Amino acid sequence: MSAYRRAPRRAMTAFWNTVAMLVAIVLGFPIYWMLLTTVKSNKDLIAQHPTFWPSHWDFSSFSSAMDDNFGANLWNTVVITLGSVAISLVVGLLAALAVARFDFRGRKPFIVAILVVQTVPLITILVGLLPVLNSANLIGSLVGLILAYLVFTIPFIIWTLRTYIVGIPVELDEAAMVDGCTKAQAFRRVVLPLLAPGLVSTGVFAWIQAWNEFVMARQIMGPAQNKTAMVWLTFFSSTPSHGSDYSGQMAGALIIAAPVIILFTIFQSRLSTGLTAGAVKG
Amino acid sequence: MSVIQNRPSQREVQSPPPKRRGVTVRGKSLPYLFLVPSVVVLATMMGYPLVRMVLLAFQNMNNYRKFVNPSLVSYVGFQTFSSILSDPLFWQVIRRTLVWTALNVALSMLIAMAIAALLGRISPWARVTLITVLLFVWSMPTIVTGTVFRWLFDNAYGVIDYILYLVGFKGMLHHDWFADPNQGLYVVVTSVVVWGALPFLVLALHAGMTQVPTELKEAARVDGASPLQVYRNVTLPILRPLLMITTALSFIWDFQVFNQIWTMRNGAPEQGYWTIGVYLFEQAFDRNRYSDGAVISVAMIVVMMLVLVFYIRQMLRIGDQK
Numbered sequence: 001m002s003a004y005r006r007a008p009r010r011a012m013t014a015f016w017n018t019v020a021m022l023v024a025i026v027l028g029f030p031i032y033w034m035l036l037t038t039v040k041s042n043k044d045l046i047a048q049h050p051t052f053w054p055s056h057w058d059f060s061s062f063s064s065a066m067d068d069n070f071g072a073n074l075w076n077t078v079v080i081t082l083g084s085v086a087i088s089l090v091v092g093l094l095a096a097l098a099v100a101r102f103d104f105r106g107r108k109p110f111i112v113a114i115l116v117v118q119t120v121p122l123i124t125i126l127v128g129l130l131p132v133l134n135s136a137n138l139i140g141s142l143v144g145l146i147l148a149y150l151v152f153t154i155p156f157i158i159w160t161l162r163t164y165i166v167g168i169p170v171e172l173d174e175a176a177m178v179d180g181c182t183k184a185q186a187f188r189r190v191v192l193p194l195l196a197p198g199l200v201s202t203g204v205f206a207w208i209q210a211w212n213e214f215v216m217a218r219q220i221m222g223p224a225q226n227k228t229a230m231v232w233l234t235f236f237s238s239t240p241s242h243g244s245d246y247s248g249q250m251a252g253a254l255i256i257a258a259p260v261i262i263l264f265t266i267f268q269s270r271l272s273t274g275l276t277a278g279a280v281k282g
Numbered sequence: 283m284s285v286i287q288n289r290p291s292q293r294e295v296q297s298p299p300p301k302r303r304g305v306t307v308r309g310k311s312l313p314y315l316f317l318v319p320s321v322v323v324l325a326t327m328m329g330y331p332l333v334r335m336v337l338l339a340f341q342n343m344n345n346y347r348k349f350v351n352p353s354l355v356s357y358v359g360f361q362t363f364s365s366i367l368s369d370p371l372f373w374q375v376i377r378r379t380l381v382w383t384a385l386n387v388a389l390s391m392l393i394a395m396a397i398a399a400l401l402g403r404i405s406p407w408a409r410v411t412l413i414t415v416l417l418f419v420w421s422m423p424t425i426v427t428g429t430v431f432r433w434l435f436d437n438a439y440g441v442i443d444y445i446l447y448l449v450g451f452k453g454m455l456h457h458d459w460f461a462d463p464n465q466g467l468y469v470v471v472t473s474v475v476v477w478g479a480l481p482f483l484v485l486a487l488h489a490g491m492t493q494v495p496t497e498l499k500e501a502a503r504v505d506g507a508s509p510l511q512v513y514r515n516v517t518l519p520i521l522r523p524l525l526m527i528t529t530a531l532s533f534i535w536d537f538q539v540f541n542q543i544w545t546m547r548n549g550a551p552e553q554g555y556w557t558i559g560v561y562l563f564e565q566a567f568d569r570n571r572y573s574d575g576a577v578i579s580v581a582m583i584v585v586m587m588l589v590l591v592f593y594i595r596q597m598l599r600i601g602d603q604k
Contacts, residue, residue, distance in 0.1 A: 017408040020400055027477065028415040031422070033441055034430045050441050095320040102313035110317065117328060119586070121538040123559055124579035125328055127566050128335030132326075151328045154320050212423040214541050219567055230425045237429055238548045246433045253426040264421035 037250040038062065045247055061247035065236070065255065069224050073232040074256065076221070080142055080228060081210040084149035089203050091150070092157030097187075099158070100165035111162075114155045123215050125151060130219060140222030148216050153206040160205070164198030165191070201267045208260050229256040338576035339363065345570030366577045371553075372561075376585065379537065379557040382467060386536040390476045391529055394483030399513070401488045413485070420481030428545025431474045435459045435546075460547070463554020467543070471555070474542045479535065483528055490524040491517060526597045530590060537586055558582050 037045070041058035044051060098104070099111055129148060130139070138144030168191055176186040217228040227235065233256060236242050237249050340357050347354045366372050401409055422430075434442050437458040446454035460466040494517050502512045518525075540559040543551050551560050562582060566575020 013403065013405060016400060016404045020404045020408045020412050023397060023400065024412045024415045027419055027480065030427075030430050030434055030477070031418055033434060034426075037433065046439055050439060050444050091319040091323060094316040098313040098316035102316075104310070104313040107313075117324065119534050119590070120328075120332070121559065121579075121582060121586070123538065123540060123562055124335065124582055125331050127562075127572065127575045127579045128331030128333070128338065129327065131334055131338075131572075132331050147323075147327055150323050154323060158320060212425065214425050214544070215563065230423065233425055233429060234545055234549055237432075237545070238550075243548070244438075246436070246439070249429055250433065253429050257421075257423050257426045260423055261418065261421040265417050268417055268420065 034250045034254060037247050038254055040247055042247065058247075061251035062255070064242070064245060064248040065252035067236065067242075069227065069232060070236075070252070072225050073227045074229045076142060076226065077211060077229040077256070080145050080149065080217075081207050083142070083146040084153050084210050085203050085207045087146070088150050088153035088157050088206060089199065092154050092161060092202075093199070095154075095158045096161035096165055100162045101170070114158050118152070118155045118159070122152060122213075126216055126219060129216075133220060139220060140226055142226075145217060145220045145228070148220055149210045149213065152213075153210060156209065157202050157206050160202045161195075161198060164195060164202070168194045204263050204267045208264060211260055232256075335576045335579050338573050339580050341573050341576075343572040343576075344574075345572075348570075348572070362573045362577050366574060366581075372578070372581075375556050375558055375561045376581070378467075380585075380589075382472070382557060383533060383536045385468065386472055386475050386479070386539075387529060387532045389472065390479040390483055390532055390536075391525070393476065394480055394487055394528075397480065397484045398487035398491055401484070402491055416481040416484055419477065420485075422478065424478060424541040425545055427474055427478055428542040431470065431477075431542075432546045432548065435470050463552055466546070467555050467557075471539075471543055471546055474546065475536060475539055478542070479532060483532065486524065486528055487521070490521050494520050526594075530593060533589065533593070534586070537589075538582070558585070 036052070036054065038061045039057050039059060040051075040054045041056060041060075044055055044058075095110075095114075099107055126148075129151075133139050133144045133148070136144075138147065172194070173186040173190050176190045177183065181189065212230060213228075214230045214234070218231045218234070221227050221231065224235070233249070233252055236252055242248050339362060340359060341355060342358045342362060343355055397412075401412065404412070434440055437443065437456055437460075440459075442459075443454050443457050446457070459470045498516050498520075499512050502516050507515065538559045539557060540563065543555055543557065543560050544563075547555055551564075556564065558578065559582070562575055562578040565571050565578055
């Protein structure tokens with residue numbers, strides 16, 4: 001014990017700080033390299049010895065990334081993700097209210113089902129979903145993909161919102177009702193305002209998942225004009241003209257990842273608590 | 283007799299104070315009404331497709347039969363199952379997937395626990411820096427990650443080769459990481475997947491570790507336990523439920539990895555890179571053998587559930603013993 005106490009703590013902290021910085025550098029390096037590549041000139045990129053700082057700044061990568069389909073594809077992603085998140089927030093909020101605020105037969109099985117469906121791999125659903133969408137004539141349409149994304153946005157939203165609603169004390173809406181509010185008023189004036197932050201962050205994370213989704217988007221959406229941003233990036237990277245245009249690829253990757261990176265870093269603290277809270281409550 | 287008498291009185295006691303759940307107690311049908319939209323959507327977009335998928339598995343559907351000669355499409359019982367299950371490629375993919383997933387889960391859990399422990403013993407400024415980096419890593423879309431790492435590991439101008447060359451591995455300059463699928467999958471793709479998995483695991487485990495009561499650790503120390511013993515006998519047992527959840531989540535995520543492999547192999551993964559998700563994609567969507575794809579889907583779900591059930595039971599058993 002005394003040996004432990006007397007150990008040179010400050011030296012140890014300095015040592016661990018150094019280790020932590022090395023870890024941070026290693027983990028952060030791929031992102032740094034992506035950013036660096038976007039501002040490197042082609043001459044720098046094919047240099048025999050890659051440099052860790054650009055010899056001069058060159059932003060032409062961004063214009064080379066914005067090929068004919070880029071804008072349209074990015075817009076598709078915006079429409080699809082906002083559409084599916086808007087629908088699933090409404091649908092999911094209702095279900096989350098039901099499981100968090102009501103006692104009814106079938107409540108437990110429903111919660112378990114919502115947990116289980118989230119483990120079913122999307123790609124296996126897709127095998128059966130494609131013929132269904134095909135017979136509904138929804139292949140290649142934004143609507144088709146919006147509906148497909150509900151498969152994962154709705155369970156996620158129900159699951160996460162549920163924990164937020166459970167966190168709002170029932171006594172609050174009871175008090176409002178004692179003071180003369182109807183049920184609907186109590187919900188609108190008491191529960192909803194308290195739930196707003198939860199709704200926003202849940203919506204943001206459902207949106208991020210939809211934004212990043214790839215397999216469904218690739219198989220459900222049609223030709224070049226119709227793709228989503230993520231699918232666009234994979235096609236851009238494998239065309240003959242851009243296959244080795246790494247600065248263009250990195251610029252495109254950065255642009256389509258930027259909204260996610262920004263929103264994620266703003267909202268993450270809520271996610272990590274929500275995720276683990278939900279997980280622990282099981 | 284007494285039971286019958288008791289019942290009404292119990293009901294009387296229960297019913298008057300609506301102490302239950304705020305906004306919405308009465309109206310027995312209201313909760314079901316609230317569930318209708320989500321149940322309808324999930325049933326049509328997920329339930330029905332899963333049924334279709336299972337039906338497909340018992341057919342002989344492929345591109346040719348579907349569009350050129352629909353009269354040949356029929357229910358063939360377990361024929362498609364037996365043709366897939368007797369294909370050595372299928373078992374090779376299953377084995378590769380399980381081994382690779384186990385490697386990824388083990389590596390990410392071990393590294394995450396090390397970094398989480400590290401976070402607990404560094405200065406605040408260092409903690410903020412490391413957590414910030416982790417957040418940026420976490421926020422990266424997997425398609426973007428795969429694209430970035432393909433560039434990092436590029437054999438002509440990739441920086442990884444160059445760094446290895448700088449630190450003394452002269453032969454590694456222009457090394458082609460992807461030529462050997464084993465190296466490509468087990469080293470390069472693993473590094474991407476672990477890199478992407480770390481932030482969530484580290485932050486979750488770090489949050490868990492900060493909840494371990496310091497009095498307990500102090501007490502153990504006073505009793506003469508070394509830091510390692512404190513970690514093994516105090517921290518770990520308290521963390522176990524969290525470890526179980528994060529390991530299970532890691533398994534679910536790593537088992538179905540697709541995007542990273544897809545982008546790192548530029549949309550055309552060679553057979554050596556086929557884990558079950560990629561294999562499924564290639565059969566069902568690239569070669570349009572829909573029924574084969576359906577059989578593989580069933581296998582994918584079954585294997586995943588088997589492993590999860592086995593794992594959870596195993597964990598419960600350990601929990602019982604203690």
